[in-house]
Amino acid sequence: MCLGIPGEVVELLESNRHLAKVDVAGVRRNVNIDLLEDENVVPGDWVLIHVGFAMAKIDEEEARRALEDLQLMGQVYADEVQAVAESRIA
Amino acid sequence: MRFVDEYRDPAAARALVARITELAGGGHKKFMEVCGGHTHTIYRHGIENLLPTSVELVHGPGCPVCVIPMGRIDDAIAVAQVPGVIFTAFGDMMRVPGSHGSLLGAKAQGADVRIVYSPLDALQVAGNNPERPVVFLAVGFETTSPSTAATLLKARRDGVANFSVFSNHVTIVPPMRAILDSPDLSLDGFIGPGHVSTVIGQRPYRFVPDEYGKPIVTAGFEPLDILQAIAMLLTQISEGRCCVENQYTRCVSEAGNPRALAILHEVFEVRPQFEWRGLGFIPESALKLRPEFAKWDAELLFDVPGVRVADPKACQCGEVLKGALKPWECKVFGTACTPETPIGTCMVSSEGACAAYYNFGRLHREVAVSMGGSR
Numbered sequence: 001m002c003l004g005i006p007g008e009v010v011e012l013l014e015s016n017r018h019l020a021k022v023d024v025a026g027v028r029r030n031v032n033i034d035l036l037e038d039e040n041v042v043p044g045d046w047v048l049i050h051v052g053f054a055m056a057k058i059d060e061e062e063a064r065r066a067l068e069d070l071q072l073m074g075q076v077y078a079d080e081v082q083a084v085a086e087s088r089i090a
Numbered sequence: 091m092r093f094v095d096e097y098r099d100p101a102a103a104r105a106l107v108a109r110i111t112e113l114a115g116g117g118h119k120k121f122m123e124v125c126g127g128h129t130h131t132i133y134r135h136g137i138e139n140l141l142p143t144s145v146e147l148v149h150g151p152g153c154p155v156c157v158i159p160m161g162r163i164d165d166a167i168a169v170a171q172v173p174g175v176i177f178t179a180f181g182d183m184m185r186v187p188g189s190h191g192s193l194l195g196a197k198a199q200g201a202d203v204r205i206v207y208s209p210l211d212a213l214q215v216a217g218n219n220p221e222r223p224v225v226f227l228a229v230g231f232e233t234t235s236p237s238t239a240a241t242l243l244k245a246r247r248d249g250v251a252n253f254s255v256f257s258n259h260v261t262i263v264p265p266m267r268a269i270l271d272s273p274d275l276s277l278d279g280f281i282g283p284g285h286v287s288t289v290i291g292q293r294p295y296r297f298v299p300d301e302y303g304k305p306i307v308t309a310g311f312e313p314l315d316i317l318q319a320i321a322m323l324l325t326q327i328s329e330g331r332c333c334v335e336n337q338y339t340r341c342v343s344e345a346g347n348p349r350a351l352a353i354l355h356e357v358f359e360v361r362p363q364f365e366w367r368g369l370g371f372i373p374e375s376a377l378k379l380r381p382e383f384a385k386w387d388a389e390l391l392f393d394v395p396g397v398r399v400a401d402p403k404a405c406q407c408g409e410v411l412k413g414a415l416k417p418w419e420c421k422v423f424g425t426a427c428t429p430e431t432p433i434g435t436c437m438v439s440s441e442g443a444c445a446a447y448y449n450f451g452r453l454h455r456e457v458a459v460s461m462g463g464s465r
């Protein structure tokens with residue numbers, strides 16, 4: 001839960017300005033972007049996600065490194081991606 | 091240096107280790123990594139085996155699952171067992187032992203306990219079950235509390251009346267102060283938490299140099315980040331400086347995330363006291379819902395026993411959380427207490443020091459010993 005995971009914003013939802021569709025390790029889920037309201041999130045941005053919320057914008061290089069490092073964590077990483085996949089935020 | 095070969099940039103890691111060794115000189119230095127994510131990285135990558143014996147890392151209280159006292163788990167279970175209630179929690183919380191078992195046990199006995207990834211998923215469950223009360227067990231430091239706050243704002247905006255939050259949110263600065271005040275431990279500096287700092291920024295740490303005369307360096311989660319933070323701490327010490335520095339500028343800004351802090355402040359207020367596992371009561375160290383959110387506050391809506399429960403005798407989590415004891419020094423480590431059958435909280439979450447050491451550290455230590463390493 002404490003583990004942040006990077007994702008790439010693929011779409012801002014027209015129906016709900018609080019949400020964006022984000023690609024997290026190949027899984028596409030809705031993530032809340034209220035906490036980045038002042039940062040003008042757009043598709044193509046990378047964000048650090050904690051418990052369904054984008055907490056910080058990060059650059060692509062940082063996102064890739066963080067992902068590589070998370071993957072090294074094995075089970076913990078698999079669990080986090082699984083948890084994201086089970087999320088149904090709408 | 092077998093371990094560095096696995097690093098993204100082994101040459102950089104070697105250079106950092108050489109620099110740390112040179113800076114450390116003869117005197118013993120003890121640094122605490124506050125964050126459980128760092129503890130995980132340190133054991134996962136065998137960082138302790140790379141460091142000179144004069145540099146010691148001790149693990150801090152920054153795993154939110156680990157610091158929840160037994161009494162609060164008992165309270166959570168009591169709410170989960172109220173007929174009709176749907177109780178939601180992060181997966182990490184399911185196996186945390188209370189005095190008579192865990193949430194997983196309560197579920198096996200018929201309570202409707204569901205794992206959610208996000209507080210927003212819990213709110214969704216409430217939307218789908220309008221006739222039943224849905225409670226979310228909120229835990230975590232400033233990495234998760236703004237999310238709970240934003241969820242409560244949404245619940246109010248959407249008029250969701252059957253949703254409530256049982257808040258166990260804690261804040262990172264008070265336990266750091268408690269540790270600095272504790273006579274058991276003389277630290278030479280902190281490796282500051284990374285993700286918490288994306289929210290709170292760097293300013294809240296100024297008391298560490300200003301009032302206690304110790305350096306603190308906020309660090310990222312890669313092994314190289316941690317090595318670099320250690321080098322930065324030692325550099326400050328050797329130059330006779332002492333300040334808040336940021337190794338993790340890739341993610342952490344001076345001011346943090348003002349929007350997240352504003353939402354946090356709108357929904358939560360500071361509790362006068364909160365009990366931490368192993369650290370006892372720490373004033374102004376946790377968050378409860380403001381009176382404006384009383385309708386969504388599970389602590390007011392349900393009878394929680396609120397009984398203070400002493401930790402089991404065998405459990406030495408408190409000493410581990412304060413950095414006074416290494417995981418393997420606990421008498422029940424790896425025997426009575428394992429990730430499958432945890433006695434203490436530090437064995438439950440993957441960020442707990444005992445679980446991290448159980449999963450990775452032992453192997454690294456054995457390899458280091460068999461190679462005739464330094465320890």
Ligand code: SF4
Pocket residue numbers: 404405406407408410417420421422423424427428432433434435436437438444
């Ligand atoms: S081994 Fe178990 S009881 Fe001992 S400190 Fe670790 S988690 Fe606590």
